[in-house]
Amino acid sequence: MAEGAATSTATTLPVRDIPGDYGIPFASAIRDRLDFYYFQGQDKYFQTRVDKYHSTVVRLNVPPGPFMATDPRVIAVLDANSFPILFDVSKVEKKDVFTGTYMPSTSLTGGYRVCSYLDPSEPNHAKVKQLLFNILASRKDAVIPAFRANFTALFETMESQVTAAGKSDFNKLNDNTSFDFLGEAYFGVRPSSTALGSTGPTKSTKWLFLQLCPLMTLGLPKILEELLLHTFPLPPLIAKCDYKALYKYFSSAAGNALDNAEKLGLKRDEACHNLLFATVFNSYGGMKVLLPGILGWLAKADKSLHVRLAKEIRSTVLAEGGKVTLNAVEKMDLTRSVVYEALRMDPPVKYQYGKAKQDLVIESHDAAFKVKKGEMLFGYQPFATRDPKVFDDADRFIGDRFLGDEGKKLIKYVVWSNGPESESPTVSNKQCPGKDFVVLVGRLLVVEFFLRYDTFTADVGTVLLGSQVTVTSLTKVAASSSD
Ligand code: HEM
Structure with missing residues (x-):
């Protein structure tokens, strides 16, 4: 199996021109955007181009394109061998490429x-x-107690909803719970216990939407989405009041961290905008x-995976005196493997970008490609982490994939x-x-879940940038075997 390799020097692989076609400026970028969002979908969009050019390094347009982004043209790296070029900051510049070929207005971040x-070369x-x-x-030391406190309440609500209505929207509960959990874990202050009350998640979602909507479809009529989400940025003013309320929470809850920021040489308000961004x-x-x-x-997954996880988690916690400790969690190899496998199958952030800092040679599994300084590189991560040349049965979720020496x-x-x-x-x-x-x-989600339940069922669909999970039944653990 080849090592992740992207080199600016010699290569033993045959050198190929990078295949692919950007088409007619403007018109093709819009056509490609429609293919990406509506006619093909993202996986097919990339796969058809890989198939057409018999190459996992290929030139193509990425959305959103005009007028949101000035230049949609990228060199896509679509296998596990070429993808790591994006991690090498001596070769790629990471300035203003976090969201890709467009950048949201800085008036959304103070x-x-x-x-x-x-880019790491910038002093801040x-x-x-x-x-x-x-x-x-x-x-x-605050993470596990904060997680337990907040997610125990989530599970209690989930149980009562399943009992009363036969289903529970996990995403909705998770949105509220994760927000409080993060505030408590990072700063020791639950946002819902401050002036923000229960409005933090909604305010945050609105602010996030303004930044990420160029990458989303909502299922509205295409023409409406094209005009409202994909062509021009929405005015930052829409989330101004929400952002102000969130900022207020951070400037008071994160007092100690902000003192530390000043010692590190950062301006207090710049640090606070950064903490808001990193948290929200x-x-x-x-x-x-x-x-x-x-x-x-x-x-x-197969129910037998639930049984194995419950066994590992409960026996490890029991051996730790009945407590969920960091030490206990570290010993749970199957639980860790399951989390890695979920991150492999569906990396939550699917797109990565970087601009070539110099002329480069990139290697896929079977060829090498010359890239010119200044060209934009783009990786669609699921194609790297589901690369069949690295992973057997790459498109299948295998919970214990990362166990043992081979794993x-x-x-x-x-x-x-x-x-x-x-x-x-x-x-x-x-x-x-x-x-x-x-x-x-x-891992804590898996641990807490299988300390409470033997098994469960849920409907799994897709929503915006991830999965929608509606839990439909929960089998609680018999009282005698709970922790
Ligand atoms: C960077 C993913 C959670 C803070 C990144 C990048 C990815 C990523 C892919 C690199 C983006 C790029 O440069 O192309 C995720 C995922 C998360 C997560 C999937 C959760 C599921 C967090 C958390 C923090 C955090 C909990 C809190 C500290 C950051 C920051 C950067 C970053 C500050 C920029 C790093 C830098 O400039 O060197 N994250 N992240 N992320 N993440 Fe996370």
Whole structure:
């Protein structure tokens, strides 16, 4: 199996011109956008081009295109070998490419370009990222208690809804719960106990929508969506009051973190806008997709996986004196494998971008390709993490895929965090600083779930950028075997 390789020097593979076609300026970009959203869908959009050109490195247009983005032309890297070029910040520039070929107005972030849009060569990148590392490290012991407190309440509500109505919308409950959980875990203050009350999730969703709607379809008439979502940015004014209320929460709840930010050399207000973004966009936006994604895969999995997870989780917790501790969670290998597998099948952030800093050679599995300085590289992550040349039965969810010696070798191909799962985020790379936190939270959902339930059923559909999970039955664990 080939190592992730993208090199600016020699290659042993045959060198090919990058195939593909951008078509007629403007008109083809719009036609491609319609294919991407409506006529083909994203997977087919990329697969038809891979098939047509017999290449997993190919030139194509990405949405949203005109007028939202000035240039939709990219070189797409669509296999596990070429994809890692996007992690190498010595070769690709990550400035203003977080959302892709368009960038939302900075008036949505207090006039600042926040960390996600900064290249590591920009001085504030390291300062903000260090601030986030400091917060996560200082609140390490708060994560499990905050998760338990908030998600126990979620499960109680879910049970009563299933009993009363025969179903429970997990996404809706998760939206409210994750928001409170994150505030409590990071800053020790539940947003719902402040002036925000229960409005935080709605205000956040509105603000997120303004930034992400160019990448979404809502099922409205196409012409309406094209005009409203995909062609011109919606005015930031729409979310101004909501953002102000969210900012107020952060400026008071995150007092200690903001003191720390000033010591690191950041302006207090710039740090606060960054904390809001990291908590609401990166973390909350991530949890909205991640947790329904994990539960959805569990719902679709064989019931025998539920039995094995329940056994692993309950016996490990029992051996830890009946407590869910970090130590206990670390010992749960099947639980970790299930979370990796969910992240592999459906990476919550599917698109990554980077601009070539210099002339480069990129390697797929079977060919090498020359890229010119300044060209935009784009990765559609599911094609890297479902690469059949790396993963057997790549399109199938296999809960125990990452167990054992062979399974461990595959962990580096899980790259949801914008880097291999076997590596760590630093202030000088662009790997997600929430990497370990996210995998912990994913595992905690599975742990708490199978401490309470033997099995369950759910309807799993799709919604905006992820899965919609409606739980339809819950089999509670018999009282004697609960923790
Ligand atoms: C960066 C995914 C949760 C903070 C990223 C990137 C990805 C990602 C793919 C790289 C984007 C790019 O540059 O192309 C996710 C997912 C999450 C999640 C899927 C949850 C399911 C979090 C959390 C935090 C966080 C909990 C809180 C600290 C950030 C920040 C960056 C980032 C600040 C920019 C890093 C940098 O500039 O070096 N994340 N993330 N994310 N993430 Fe996360």
